[in-house]
Amino acid sequence: MSTAPRSHCPINLSLEIFGDRWTLLVLRDIVFAGKRHYRDLLTCDEGISTNILADRLKTLLHHGLLTRSEDPGHKQKAIYSLSERAIDLVPVLVQIGVWGRRHLGADEDLSLYADVLERGGPALWESFMDDLRETHLGAAARHHAPGHGPSFALAVEQATAAPRS
Incomplete structure (x- = not known):
């Protein structure tokens, strides 16, 4: 990793x-499914192997995109948290998801977050990023007060309740 x-x-x-x-x-x-433990990350739909997952986590830790801490509820488990560097990737992840949804025939259900975030635009991305900061960094959320931006959770709830076209 130091090449x-x-x-x-x-x-x-x-x-x-x-x-x-x-x-x-x-x-x-980690960002969209809230997975924070190694075992949870092994359950991705694409079937990542244990050695590949361990290597990717090591890379993300090395580059400062993740931090690792002991799980207070289980001493043999670790909790992975996003760093600010990783949270800054949310707009990139949104755009990759939007592109895949538009051009590659992505599954409609698996495209829900991309659709919601595209419709919500940058204000919703920032709100979601604030939610991630609160969860992963312990930072106080800025957009949760009424009138201070949309709520990602509310936007997803509304999208799942409404018929999709």
């Missing part, structure tokens, strides 16, 4: 972290 980058181009530097088929899926499961 020199091929170049200092920002896209290359990013791809050296995210340019495999699993790293963004691990982040997806």
Whole structure:
């Protein structure tokens, strides 16, 4: 993990972290599915193997996208938390999801968050990012007071209650 980058181009530097088929899926499961334990992350729909998951978690920890702490409820378990660097990826994850939904025939149910976040736009992304900061960083949420931006949870609830087109 300490090898020199091929170049200092920002896209290359990013791809050296995210340019495999699993790293963004691990982040997806932490960001959107709320998975925080190793065992939970093993249950992704795509069937990640234990050695690949362990390697991707190690990479994300090394690059400061995740932190790892002991689970106070179970001494043999660890809790993985997003860092601010990882939370800053939410708009990128949203756009990848929106693109996949539009152009690749993604499953409608699995596209729910992409659809809700696309419709809600940047204000909803920021609210969701604040929710993640509260959960993973212990930061006080800024958008939860009435009139201070949309709630991601409410937007998802409304989308699941309404017929989808």
